[in-house]
Amino acid sequence: MSKKTKQIHLAAHFPGVNNTTVWSDPAAGSHIEFESFRHFARTAERGKFDFLFLAEGLRLREQRGQIYDLDVVGRPDTFSVLAALAAVTDHLGLTGTINSTFNEPYEVARQFATLDHLSGGRAAWNVVTSWDAFTGENFRRGGYLRQEDRYARAKAFLETATELWDTWAADDLVADKAAGTFVRRPDVGSYAHRDEHFDIAGQFNVPRSPQGRPVIFQAGDSDEGREFAAARADAIFSRHSTLEAGQAFYADVKRRLPAHGRTRDDLLILPAATFVLGDSDAEARDLAAEVRRQQVSGATAINFLEQLWNRDLSAYDPDGPLPDVDPLPGENTVAQGRASVRRHEDVLQTARDWRERAAAGGLSIRELIIEVTARQSFVGAPQTIAGQLNDFVQQDASDGFILVPHLTPTGLDSFVDQVVPLLQERGVFRTDYEGGTLRDNLGLRPQEPAADRQAAS
Numbered sequence: 272m273s274k275k276t277k278q279i280h281l282a283a284h285f286p287g288v289n290n291t292t293v294w295s296d297p298a299a300g301s302h303i304e305f306e307s308f309r310h311f312a313r314t315a316e317r318g319k320f321d322f323l324f325l326a327e328g329l330r331l332r333e334q335r336g337q338i339y340d341l342d343v344v345g346r347p348d349t350f351s352v353l354a355a356l357a358a359v360t361d362h363l364g365l366t367g368t369i370n371s372t373f374n375e376p377y378e379v380a381r382q383f384a385t386l387d388h389l390s391g392g393r394a395a396w397n398v399v400t401s402w403d404a405f406t407g408e409n410f411r412r413g414g415y416l417r418q419e420d421r422y423a424r425a426k427a428f429l430e431t432a433t434e435l436w437d438t439w440a441a442d443d444l445v446a447d448k449a450a451g452t453f454v455r456r457p458d459v460g461s462y463a464h465r466d467e468h469f470d471i472a473g474q475f476n477v478p479r480s481p482q483g484r485p486v487i488f489q490a491g492d493s494d495e496g497r498e499f500a501a502a503r504a505d506a507i508f509s510r511h512s513t514l515e516a517g518q519a520f521y522a523d524v525k526r527r528l529p530a531h532g533r534t535r536d537d538l539l540i541l542p543a544a545t546f547v548l549g550d551s552d553a554e555a556r557d558l559a560a561e562v563r564r565q566q567v568s569g570a571t572a573i574n575f576l577e578q579l580w581n582r583d584l585s586a587y588d589p590d591g592p593l594p595d596v597d598p599l600p601g602e603n604t605v606a607q608g609r610a611s612v613r614r615h616e617d618v619l620q621t622a623r624d625w626r627e628r629a630a631a632g633g634l635s636i637r638e639l640i641i642e643v644t645a646r647q648s649f650v651g652a653p654q655t656i657a658g659q660l661n662d663f664v665q666q667d668a669s670d671g672f673i674l675v676p677h678l679t680p681t682g683l684d685s686f687v688d689q690v691v692p693l694l695q696e697r698g699v700f701r702t703d704y705e706g707g708t709l710r711d712n713l714g715l716r717p718q719e720p721a722a723d724r725q726a727a728s
């Protein structure tokens with residue numbers, strides 16, 4: 272039986288989280304002004320994208336104790352931006368990265384239920400689990416969560432928030448003018464939740480929203496992160512954007528679903544991906560090389576090296592050879608506030624690999640970092656990129672992509688103008704929004720209140 276052709280899901284990641292974003296380009300705009308967010312969101316909606324994605328960092332990143340300002344520094348609050356974008360878009364999903372460590376379930380449940388009401392059912396939550404004391408210093412409980420507890424808390428957090436959302440049934444709000452009753456039952460919203468992380472009780476005060484609860488994303492990469500997603504997320508935001516790595520991740524995560532009573536279609540795999548478009552493949556390759564040089568300045572190259580070497584390398588020439596000293600293993604003390612962690616890495620082996628690569632290619636520090644931190648997923652003429660994107664999805668390396676342009680806010684324009692029509696012609700991408708909510712547009716099953724809570728309501 273021939274395999275069914277999959278539809279591609281596309282999202283637009285507002286740039287600004289790391290050096291993928293070239294903020295110093297003359298064509299780059301503001302990362303603060305609402306007009307940038309509005310232009311970017313409306314371009315994504317014009318392109319019939321599934322959703323817009325906002326990453327979030329709760330503390331400014333530092334390198335050797337100084338604010339790291341080679342990347343974009345600072346950004347408005349996620350919920351405030353998404354709520355404002357709800358007013359200037361009609362179909363685009365609105366996905367916010369909100370931390371399950373440095374927040375409380377009652378607040379986050381209210382904020383997402385509110386966003387879902389304001390947007391008519393387009394809210395989504397990317398659940399992230401940072402734990403570090405560095406970020407924790409911005410909150411009253413600085414650094415209280417151990418790394419190994421990050422998912423236990425995230426699980427309890429999401430379960431508690433889900434309980435809160437489910438305390439209202441869709442028909443609880445009656446507003447019966449003749450009878451003078453506003454709600455169907457006096458105990459609407461009542462809940463009591465106690466576990467090792469949360470001990471709260473009361474009445475949740477936001478009526479059930481159009482989706483019932485936001486679409487849930489997860490962006491973890493560890494075994495625990497994948498299990499968390501397989502058990503309870505609707506989509507996983509991955510960093511595996513090459514064909515082989517994407518297929519391995521896809522197979523691994525989809526394989527985990529049946530154990531949680533879920534089918535392959537219950538969880539979408541959406542890797543972050545970048546693109547560089549040109550009139551020809553050769554022109555795109557030249558443009559891509561220039562973008563990489565803009566993304567990796569000499570200072571950026573030294574900073575990347577310090578994150579692995581765990582040493583101050585500011586005395587080294589980025590156009591010179593790698594340091595002759597070895598990295599310092601152990602907890603990263605140079606770079607603070609980065610979501611990517613080093614625990615997966617044998618830093619001494621990585622340094623050996625990098626030395627071999629630099630020697631073989633005669634690469635300077637900057638040239639090596641440009642190579643080893645390459646994030647350019649798709650480079651070519653529009654036809655080439657459309658073909659590559661489609662191949663990835665049809666060969667089960669992903670169910671679509673969260674695209675991260677390198678320019679704000681106009682970086683998505685050329686993709687929407689030149690690549691989207693080609694995907695539509697191939698019949699693998701929508702020509703118009705088909706559903707009323709984000710969950711519908713993602714092809715996900717509707718969410719009903721948990722059976723036990725439904726019986727109680």
Ligand SMILES: Cc1cc2nc3c(=O)[nH]c(=O)nc-3n(C[C@H](O)[C@H](O)[C@H](O)COP(=O)(O)O)c2cc1C
Nearest residue numbers: 326327368399400401490491492493496508509610
């Ligand atoms: C593609 C991707 C995007 C992420 N974006 C963020 C983010 O915006 N903010 C954040 O605090 N963590 C972010 N993270 C970090 C993860 O959510 C998580 O905290 C970290 O990967 C640890 O999870 P793990 O141990 O399961 O890999 C991201 C991770 C991935 C893979």
